[in-house]
Amino acid sequence: MSNASLDLIDQRILRKLSKDGRISNTQLAQQVGLSPSPCWQRVRRLEQQGVITSYRAILDQEKLGAAEIVMIEVILNRHDDDTVETFGKQMLKMPEVLEVHLTTGEYDYQIKVAVDGTRGYEEFLRKKLYRVPGIRHSRSSFVLRTLKDVQAYLPED
Numbered sequence: 001m002s003n004a005s006l007d008l009i010d011q012r013i014l015r016k017l018s019k020d021g022r023i024s025n026t027q028l029a030q031q032v033g034l035s036p037s038p039c040w041q042r043v044r045r046l047e048q049q050g051v052i053t054s055y056r057a058i059l060d061q062e063k064l065g066a067a068e069i070v071m072i073e074v075i076l077n078r079h080d081d082d083t084v085e086t087f088g089k090q091m092l093k094m095p096e097v098l099e100v101h102l103t104t105g106e107y108d109y110q111i112k113v114a115v116d117g118t119r120g121y122e123e124f125l126r127k128k129l130y131r132v133p134g135i136r137h138s139r140s141s142f143v144l145r146t147l148k149d150v151q152a153y154l155p156e157d
């Protein structure tokens with residue numbers, strides 16, 4: 001679905017929900033200029049069309065004991081189906097792996113990992129990442145500060 005098929009009300013609904021997924025339908029309707037029933041119908045339609053894929057809570061990593069975020073770039077030693085599939089399955093098994101992106105360029109994947117300091121990072125590398133078959137090389141960077149963190153981009157008309 002392209003942005004062109006979303007009218008201004010749909011776009012307002014999406015912007016509000018992306019900032020506060022727990023907003024009540026009544027509040028959402030007031031803020032986008034609809035009555036509750038048509039607003040609810042639009043939200044349901046956006047869900048059914050797959051524009052809204054899920055709702056979730058944003059958790060505080062620091063309070064959960066894994067405050068440091070590390071971005072790890074990985075090169076696989078081969079790119080056959082088995083190596084790629086094995087790598088993907090292994091990433092899904094690791095709870096500290098927050099995101100995995102297949103990328104273009106020098107590195108094959110970029111992985112976002114939550115760890116408890118440098119010791120937690122070393123443990124993740126030795127006990128988990130380096131045990132995944134097919135990895136030729138990795139390069140890591142600790143995130144010092146996150147300036148922006150959004151889940152989707154909604155182009156404006």
